[in-house]
Amino acid sequence: MPLDSFTPIELRLDRATYSEAVIYKCFYWYGGEYDVHIEPQADSIIVRLSLPEGKTTAPNTTDEALLSRIQNDLVDFKLRELIGQETQTIRELLVAKAFANYDTEQPLLTPVSDPVGFHFPEGEPSSYVSNYQALPQVQGE
Amino acid sequence: MSVITKPSRKFKASNEYQVDLTPYRLLPFRFHEVTPEKEVIVSEVGDWLLVPRGTVLRLVSRELDRVQDAELYADLLANFIISDAAEVPLLDVMATRYRTKKSFLDAFTALHIFVVTLRCEHTCHYCQVSRVTADNQAFTMSRAHIDKGIALMMQSPNPHVTMEFQGGEALLAFDTIVYAVEQARVQAQMHGKQITFVICTNLAVVTPEILAYCDQNQILISTSLDGPEFLHNANRHRPKRNSYQLTVEGIAQARAVLGHERVSALMTTSTLSLEHPIAIVDEYIRQGFNSIFLRPISPYGFALRSDKKNKYQTERFLEFYKTALGHILDCNFKGQFFREDYATIILRKILTPFPIGYVDLQSPAGLINGVVVFNYDGQVYASDEARMLAEMQDYEFRLGHLDTHSYEQIFYGSKAKQIAEVWSNESLAGCSECAFQTYCGADPVLHHATQGDMYGYRPTSVFCQKNMEIIRYLFELMDADPQIERIFRSWVADSN
Ligand code: SF4
Numbered sequence: 001m002p003l004d005s006f007t008p009i010e011l012r013l014d015r016a017t018y019s020e021a022v023i024y025k026c027f028y029w030y031g032g033e034y035d036v037h038i039e040p041q042a043d044s045i046i047v048r049l050s051l052p053e054g055k056t057t058a059p060n061t062t063d064e065a066l067l068s069r070i071q072n073d074l075v076d077f078k079l080r081e082l083i084g085q086e087t088q089t090i091r092e093l094l095v096a097k098a099f100a101n102y103d104t105e106q107p108l109l110t111p112v113s114d115p116v117g118f119h120f121p122e123g124e125p126s127s128y129v130s131n132y133q134a135l136p137q138v139q140g141e
Numbered sequence: 142m143s144v145i146t147k148p149s150r151k152f153k154a155s156n157e158y159q160v161d162l163t164p165y166r167l168l169p170f171r172f173h174e175v176t177p178e179k180e181v182i183v184s185e186v187g188d189w190l191l192v193p194r195g196t197v198l199r200l201v202s203r204e205l206d207r208v209q210d211a212e213l214y215a216d217l218l219a220n221f222i223i224s225d226a227a228e229v230p231l232l233d234v235m236a237t238r239y240r241t242k243k244s245f246l247d248a249f250t251a252l253h254i255f256v257v258t259l260r261c262e263h264t265c266h267y268c269q270v271s272r273v274t275a276d277n278q279a280f281t282m283s284r285a286h287i288d289k290g291i292a293l294m295m296q297s298p299n300p301h302v303t304m305e306f307q308g309g310e311a312l313l314a315f316d317t318i319v320y321a322v323e324q325a326r327v328q329a330q331m332h333g334k335q336i337t338f339v340i341c342t343n344l345a346v347v348t349p350e351i352l353a354y355c356d357q358n359q360i361l362i363s364t365s366l367d368g369p370e371f372l373h374n375a376n377r378h379r380p381k382r383n384s385y386q387l388t389v390e391g392i393a394q395a396r397a398v399l400g401h402e403r404v405s406a407l408m409t410t411s412t413l414s415l416e417h418p419i420a421i422v423d424e425y426i427r428q429g430f431n432s433i434f435l436r437p438i439s440p441y442g443f444a445l446r447s448d449k450k451n452k453y454q455t456e457r458f459l460e461f462y463k464t465a466l467g468h469i470l471d472c473n474f475k476g477q478f479f480r481e482d483y484a485t486i487i488l489r490k491i492l493t494p495f496p497i498g499y500v501d502l503q504s505p506a507g508l509i510n511g512v513v514v515f516n517y518d519g520q521v522y523a524s525d526e527a528r529m530l531a532e533m534q535d536y537e538f539r540l541g542h543l544d545t546h547s548y549e550q551i552f553y554g555s556k557a558k559q560i561a562e563v564w565s566n567e568s569l570a571g572c573s574e575c576a577f578q579t580y581c582g583a584d585p586v587l588h589h590a591t592q593g594d595m596y597g598y599r600p601t602s603v604f605c606q607k608n609m610e611i612i613r614y615l616f617e618l619m620d621a622d623p624q625i626e627r628i629f630r631s632w633v634a635d636s637n
Binding site: 025028029030031032033072075076077079080082083084086087088090091093094095097098099 | 166167168169170171172174185186197198201232233235236237239240243570571574598599600601
């Protein structure tokens with residue numbers, strides 16, 4: 001049924017399933033079409049979608065389609081969070097290593113001042129590996 | 142799969158050769174739904190894989206099996222999306238790839254735009270700068286400002302700079318251009334820089350003498366062609382309604398003197414253009430071009446104010462774009478090489494490890510990093526769009542003035558720092574988790590102009606809406622037909 005007279009919808013999302021960050025990131029994308037109201041509670045987070053003031057018709061969708069979109073988006077943003085948590089260290093290392101070459105300072109050779117191994121002189125291949133292996137293991141290992 | 146259980150003295154059992162079956166490790170990646178059936182996974186360094194919807198869920202839930210999903214598993218490994226070693230032995234390779242993707246930053250500002258005059262003999266309704274009469278000297282850049290602009294250009298760390306002359310109609314100040322070229326040549330030699338000259342012109346006032354000078358000085362011509370005669374003339378008003386005729390004749394003359402490859406054309410999309418995607422492409426083919434840049438109308442200058450005539454919906458532009466792109470692909474299917482340039486910029490980033498210097502499709506954005514504008518009055522702006530805003534009395538992106546500001550104050554000053562806060566899509570809400578981040582960019586000027594905030598709000602951003610859909614669509618096309626990917630690869634190869 002097209003939502004030409006849209007009644008605001010309210011969702012109660014379990015905090016154990018969806019973090020606050022996932023919910024904010026997910027519903028950020030709904031802000032163009034709806035007024036999004038997010039209300040954190042003790043165990044859950046309530047999300048209300050309503051039409052912005054002055055708008056009388058909802059975007060071209062049905063309530064089933066909207067709910068299905070929300071469900072899919074929540075799963076996708078939860079996956080993004082999991083990927084982010086699991087790969088954050090590697091991403092930081094990657095970016096730091098990529099731009100470390102821009103440094104013009106003299107190489108620092110003590111393990112304390114060079115914990116990641118960026119400045120190991122040439123001839124010591126893969127010097128980062130030993131440092132890297134000391135990093136916390138990711139989920140599933 | 143059969144497994145040899147009896148040990149042999151010559152050959153070890155096959156399970157001896159199996160890799161350690163510890164669960165795989167995820168490497169940083171993002172994903173996006175391309176169609177209801179497919180999603181694209183994009184690694185941190187821009188490698189990608191089109192997979193069935195739900196693959197990421199299986200991947201993250203550790204449901205992928207390296208034997209049963211052997212092909213997918215190998216693809217994920219090869220594309221830096223997973224690693225099956227405890228450490229990441231290819232981190233060095235990935236870091237090099239990442240750095241290559243950002244190598245457009247190495248040299249800093251290349252494009253220096255000199256707005257030599259605001260005068261113009263056209264009265265186009267969508268003109269992005271204030272139009273003034275053809276005989277008004279007050280709107281022409283002074284020689285002192287030309288000298289100061291060149292001095293700043295010579296301070297750019299980039300060994301190869303481009304000096305682009307714009308207007309108004311730049312050729313109405315041709316004597317100023319000649320002065321600038323002569324001065325810049327001397328300075329470039331002193332500073333050991335290579336310099337490329339470009340004149341942006343509608344060619345209405347071009348003469349054999351001007352073309353001869355361009356030829357002697359290897360100056361490139363960039364002109365404007367909006368489509369077939371009725372459309373071009375409707376967009377570009379001239380007293381005798383002969384803009385198209387002058388442009389087409391000018392292109393022919395310029396090619397005859399400078400050579401075919403030294404004359405390029407840009408189109409501006411108007412509301413009227415949106416109804417004629419195929420005719421526009423056909424006009425470019427008829428005029429002997431092998432590519433077209435399908436540009437959305439910019440929301441700057443008079444375009445913002447001329448609501449009725451120029452307001453167009455991004456949706457309509459996307460429809461127009463897809464129809465035109467489909468027609469271009471049809472031409473390629475029939476054996477005619479013809480390229481769409483906006484797609485090619487994005488595809489170069491999708492299909493090769495290399496970046497491309499295009500102001501709005503890079504992160505950090507190209508303003509200041511890649512381009513700077515010296516306006517006719519000595520004001521310095523962060524990009525061409527920034528000076529168009531200034532013509533509407535919005536000076537948000539003014540970096541300084543040629544008379545009063547040093548190189549450091551302009552390029553590393555407080556305004557540059559303020560813009561730098563928002564010019565990387567890696568750190569913008571919405572973009573930070575977007576799979577298309579590597580292929581897209583940031584556009585603080587457009588977001589300021591359309592949303593009143595240079596940070597931008599992605600859910601209603603026309604920049605985001607346009608790029609997200611075009612990038613998604615390019616993946617959809619490649620997925621639908623391998624022949625299209627081959628055509629896209631030929632565009633990328635040709636644009637190098
Ligand atoms: S502007 Fe939109 S498409 Fe581009 S990176 Fe940001 S979110 Fe993605």
